Amino acid sequence: MSATATAKRLGKRIIGYPEQKVPVISTKDWLGRFVRNPKQPIIDYLLSLFPLITWLPRYNLGWLSGDVIAGLTVGMVVVPQGMSYAQLATLPPEYGLYSSFVGVLIYCFFATSKDVSIGPVAVMSLTVSQVIKHVEAAHPGQWEGPEIATTLALICGFIVLAVGLLRLGWLVEFIPAPAVSGFMTGSAISIAAGQVPGLMGITGFDTRAATYKVIINTLKGLPRTKLDAAWGLTGLVALYGIRILCDHAGRRFPHRARLFFFISVLRNAFVILVLTLSAWLYTRHRRSASGKYPIKILQTVPAGFKHVGQPSIDSDLISALGPNLPVATIILLLEHIAISKSFGRLNGYKINPNQELIAIGVTNTIGSCFGAYPATGSFSRSALKSKSGVRTPAAGIITAVVVIVALYGLTPAFFWIPTAGLSAVIIHAVADLVASPTQVYSYWRVSPLEFIIWAAAVLVTIFSSIENGIYTSIASSIALLLIRIAHPRGAFLGKVTLREESEDNKASRDVFVPLKRDGVTNPHLKIMPPSPGVIVYRFEESYLYPNSSLVNSALVDYVRENMRRGKDMSNVKASDRPWNDAGPSRHGAAADKSANEKLPILHAIVLDFSLVSHIDTTAVQALIDARTEIEKWTDHPVEFHFATILSPWIRRALTAGGFGTGVSASRIPRDLAAVVPYRDGRESFDVDSSNLSEDIENGDIKKIRSRTSSRNGGEFEPIVPSDTPFFHIDLQAAVCAAESGLRRFSEVTPSTESN
Structure with missing residues (x-):
């Protein structure tokens, strides 16, 4: 048989x-889940575009006090940082203030995070400087830096806005935390290395070259250190000194911890104020015949919004920006989503990644009308905003007021700010982006392969560029994911x-x-x-x-x-066997058969x-x-x-x-599961097969059904x-x-x- x-x-x-x-x-069943109420998904989608509808009607004075304190605190920090980051982006300082104002104001209307502060950031500013350098090298004299930066904000804003509207924010999830930390660490090191020459007053080489070249040239140029170092080094030491003293005092006197926190927060504004005053006292009567000052200062900062208007869209410029758009867009959305998710976890709320991308897209698109360059979430200012007790996104409005006051009322004082002091502010800010040894060791303990990705991102960023560092981290992360899927355990x-x-x-x-x-x-x-x-x-x-x-x-x-x-x-002739089946050997056939x-x-x-x-x-x-x-x-x-x-x-x-x-x-x-009623009069056939088989062979199906009904009583179902x-x-x-x-x-x- x-x-x-x-x-x-x-x-x-x-x-x-x-x-x-x-x-x-069936496919009909699957589609039915989405078409029960065709209008409801559309209504939910439109309402989700404006999250403030959910919290604005419940706004109260208790929230207002927290928002005012947080808004003023962030405003004190964003003004000097905005001008510093504009300098990093090789733009006039007022463009940093434009980006700061539009970022904090527009974001609050679309935000799902109360803690994130939008504006100029170090990594994006360095990327803008690289983009300007690339475009100017390819098309010398055709466009100025501010026009390039504003167009970049417009195009990247539209791209990120489209990603958010199409609900494609899940694409960001393909980049793991170690990869993000890797290029952020490498970028922070690159930024800090690029600001040391300005801190020391050293000139004569390209500070936007590869990081290792900048470090080598800085060491070679130490004998050329100028008087600017007196302001730069003093400012950097003061920034760290104030923070260390306030942290120590907060631990020593816990009941005064909040007071020391706000003193520490104001260190940027305080140091810039002191350095500016000292620069004014020293340089006001020491101007040379050629109009130069003994140290490099910020000089004229135009008051108000001097560049408001419809952004110019030059097709040739957009084509020139094409190769740099992917990296700029990735930084915009990746850095912001990582920061917003982090603070959402810390403070117990959930952000909507797609809506956050819409907020970033709208912010940069509208910002281009104010002359702003690309802005995204800032880690340091978001942490400051969170610790200051912010209650709602409306704190951004208070911060925008502070920036407006600075733009219209303080620009004469900005004339005397030493650029070395701004370099100190940048170095002090980006140092917090470098992953700590404990964090790096945790990557190694959790997943050695992801530690390798982190190290590769850092090294490529330092020895090549931020762009290549980002591409390396993303490509290696996706490759690791595909390998894990293709070679499962x-x-x-x-x-x-x-x-x-x-x-x-x-x-x-x-x-x-x-x-x-x-x-x-x-x-x-x-x-x-x-x-x-x-x-x-x-x-x-x-x-x-x-x-x-x-x-x-x-x-x-x-x-x-x-x-x-x-x-x-063993009984099959060799000629009848498949070519890839050797079968038992001639001398060991009996042994093979026995085995x-x-x-x-x-x-x-x-x-x-x-x-x-x-x-x-x-x-x-x-x-x-x-x-x-x-x-x-x-x-x-x-x-x-x-x-x-x-x-x-x-x-x-x-x-x-x-x-x-x-x-x-x-x-x-x-x-069988208990207490599940039968439907449509259907009866169960799940009974003991040892008894059932005999009845089936005898053809007595009625006997089976009656015994099934009496045993289960209509209360059981497989x-x-x-x-x-x-x-x-x-x-x-x-x-x-x-x-x-x-x-x-x-x-x-x-x-x-x-x-």
């Missing part, structure tokens, strides 16, 4: 269910019995762990393999086209190494799908191919049992591939539909079903071989 006929005969004896159509989820499982003993209860349960030592389970445990003839395999990733061939090979190779071959190849007969006969393969959330066509085909190859090896049908299928779409895909349905050799009763006996609710049930069919399978095996 053939193996197929044997299986059919065996199935006829034990089948406990009439043939039914397999129910699967899987394990063949065995069983360990756990016993829970107490005075009142002695219980035991079985758990399944890898047969090979995995470094997680106790190496001294004795792991019992499944019953001979049963294989249990666990997927550790979604079953998709990149990894389907590896899973196929793992199953087929394991079967060939550990299970008996059904056909005796093969000692192996168990494969009956069932149990696949644990508890970690599989997706499956695709290629994977189903690979599973079909694996079944075909395995059954060629065993020369009889093999049962494939599936445990813990998470999705109806996985169930649909497997049944489409011919899995799950058919005849099971299992004798165990089906798992957890897994009865028409898919190879799908099981958990791994324990799947293994029990596979092992329970071994005895009945072995009863027919000798007759199969004899025929």
